[in-house]
């Protein structure tokens with residue numbers, strides 16, 4: 001097995017039962033493992049709600065470290081739709097040519113900095129700065145702010161060894177409070193100001209609601225993007241032929257991005273709270289218990305994907321759920337897709353080979369399942385193309 | 388070469404000419420509203436959903452199983468639904484009318 005391989009720990013349970021079980025801080029979760037079932041449950045918000053006690057739909061649960069509701073993530077339809085309508089256009093800005101040009105400048109700057117160096121630690125030196133700088137574009141805020149976000153380290157809510165770290169969350173909350181106050185005093189064209197000025201139900205959005213959107217934007221777009229970037233570099237280190245192919249056939253870059261999102265599934269799962277006694281794969285789930293939509297398992301479902309455990313760079317039909325499905329599908333997907341597309345283009349243009357030096361794997365302990373989701377650390381040497 | 392007409396949700400009628408590639412790509416290039424093509428055409432986003440005019444169904448053919456699986460939960464879907472990233476442009480499509488679903 002190659003070091004960049006992410007094995008599928010759910011295969012047996014998915015085939016035999018279709019669900020898995022996991023205890024999480026005494027609030028057990030029935031994990032839905034097949035693609036079709038994941039889609040059905042994601043769509044069925046009346047039976048499987050996102051609007052529980054804040055933090056409860058996250059696995060591992062965050063109920064003990066926050067009271068604040070993340071928006072639109074922890075709101076059900078129809079109210080969810082009203083919030084989404086407010087932010088949808090903003091989160092499509094990554095489709096604009098100017099945004100893409102600035103993102104390209106950022107990413108090629110970072111890659112150029114490391115090409116030819118003896119060693120780069122990808123997670124902290126490359127992926128984290130890349131993710132943080134790119135976020136300044138999404139928020140339309142000062143580039144300089146990214147320095148602060150980088151200094152927070154790789155996990156906003158999590159730190160190594162401790163699954164859930166309340167202190168780190170406080171740093172983020174205090175920062176966002178400050179920014180909201182600043183935007184109240186001095187409105188600008190950033191996301192804070194735009195949200196403070198927007199209306200829901202005929203009234204202005206409250207600072208608390210604005211905070212709920214911003215916390216989610218910071219938290220949801222951090223580990224996931226870092227993970228996708230790091231796994232992509234590990235993959236190219238062991239598949240130089242794929243880098244060469246993207247150089248020869250740049251047209252397949254979009255497909256390669258989708259395939260990497262499917263294979264890496266940077267977000268393993270997301271929970272829902274069961275509203276009424278029901279059944280998942282003929283397995284009874286009780287009202288007020290939790291299920292999870294296991295995107296990572298669904299994305300390896302052999303009933304849908306041929307050779308699910310391989311990265312098929314130009315996979316033509318790829319109905320993956322890496323960015324979720326139905327109402328709550330990822331709001332940051334346009335931004336994340338552009339980051340990945342530009343990263344792949346930049347690497348294909350400038351890099352010949354990548355040598356993997358050493359690494360520490362990031363393994364999620366999900367009770368009966370252990371899922372490698374990527375790397376805590378990954379050191380590589382990136383070799384230039386000599387034109 | 389094929390002429391393809393899109394009717395959008397805001398009741399605009401846009402007729403475009405295409406020679407190759409997918410119908411989704413043609414619509415995105417020309418900014419047809421309601422067709423976003425977020426996933427680039429690999430059938431994972433359903434932001435390219437159209438209703439084919441009943442009399443044109445024989446030109447496009449029916450939706451594939453992957454498409455119907457994607458759309459089965461969509462309230463807007465019906466027997467004329469297609470994800471237009473899965474429709475390849477060719478002369479056979481000439482004259483079809485597609486109503487954008489969203």
Ligand code: HEM
Nearest residue numbers: 072073217220221224266267270323324328330331332336
């Ligand atoms: C490769 C990177 C990413 C992956 C794999 C990913 C994955 C996901 C998934 C699976 C969901 C669905 C959650 C659910 O159904 O409960 C989701 C929702 C969401 N994501 Fe992402 N995400 C990524 C990047 C981002 C970024 C960059 C942002 C923003 C900066 C972001 C913001 C959000 C938000 C706001 C939601 C909630 C949408 C709603 O509830 O309506 N994500 N993401």
Ligand code: FES
Nearest residue numbers: 430432433435472
């Ligand atoms: S463009 Fe994504 S499904 Fe057609």
